Amino acid sequence: MRILICEDSVLLREGIARLLTDAGHEVVAQLPDATALEAAIRASDPDLAILDVRMPPTRTNEGILAAIGIRSRGDRPRVLVLSQYVEERYAADLIASGPAGFGYLLKDRVADVRDFLAAIEQVANGGTVLDPEVVTQLLARRRRDARMERLTPRERQVLALMAEGAANQAIADRLYISAGSVEKHISAVFQKLELDPEDGNRRVLAVLAHLDAPGSDPSRPHDAPGGIR
Known part of the structure; x- marks a missing residue:
C-alpha cells in the first residue's frame, strides 16, 4: 500500500514510517505540515493519508481540515487521522464529509502495533475505524445538541444575549420585554438544558x-421588536 504521512513530530513521523515499511507498505511522502499536502497527494497518488490533527503554523485544526477536504473530493486517498485529543466539532464534520474509508484514532490509546496496522488495512479497504472515546464524546455532543433543539426562538435569543454577557435588564431592553x-425565559432555558438548580454555575x-451548538449565531432581537414573545 502507498501511504503518505503528514505529522509535525519528526520522531513520531519517522517511527510510523519505519513501522509501515517493516510491514511491507511503501511510504511515498513524509510531510511536517499541511502546506504542501495537496501537491504531495497529486505527485505521489497515495492509497492512504495519515494526518495529525494539530500542525504548524497554528497547531489547531490544520490536519483535520485537510482531512475533511480530501474526503469531500472523493474516495482517494483514504484518510486516517491521529490526534492527541477528540476534536468533537471537526470529528463530526469528518464523518459527514464523505464515504467510508476513514479513521480517527487517539495517539495515546494506540497500544498495540498489530491493532494499528489492522486499522490501516481496514481504512484502506473502505472501512471505518473510530477510537471508542471519539464515539463516546460524539454521542455526548449529540445529546447536548438535542437539548438545544428544545428551546424556543425567543429562548435562543435570550441565551445568545446571555452569551454576550448581557444582564437580565439589558436583555429585556434589547428584546422589548419585561425583566420578569x-x-x-432563563428559567425555561435552565430546565430544558437539564441544569441542576443547585448548581450555582447554571448561567455559565x-x-x-x-456556544458549543453547531450554527450558534448571535441573535438579532433589535431587528424585530414586535417579534416572538
Missing part, C-alpha cells in the same frame, strides 16, 4: 451549551 419575562453552563 426574561427571568421566565447554559452559555457553554449555546
